[in-house]
Amino acid sequence: AAASENNGVFTSPEIAKSFDFAAEERIYNWWESQGYFKPNFDRGGDPFVISMPPPNVTGSLHMGHAMFVTLE
Numbered sequence: 734a735a736a737s738e739n740n741g742v743f744t745s746p747e748i749a750k751s752f753d754f755a756a757e758e759r760i761y762n763w764w765e766s767q768g769y770f771k772p773n774f775d776r777g778g779d780p781f782v783i784s785m786p787p788p789n790v791t792g793s794l795h796m797g798h799a800m801f802v803t804l805e
Contacts, residue, residue, distance in 0.1 A: 742763040749756065764770065 742760055
């Protein structure tokens, strides 16, 4: 898995118990250096598009969630 690779970015297979700002900055910089945020328009095939992502449930599910999915 990517978390266990020793490439200077992911150094431990363990997930941190608290948010580490320095680690997040290091990982984000690595993503940018690898070109993960640059679109590739030369690829063949159909594009993959999510028009409406799944809801971000931050609490208990309620009727509003059901209504939202029904209206989709």
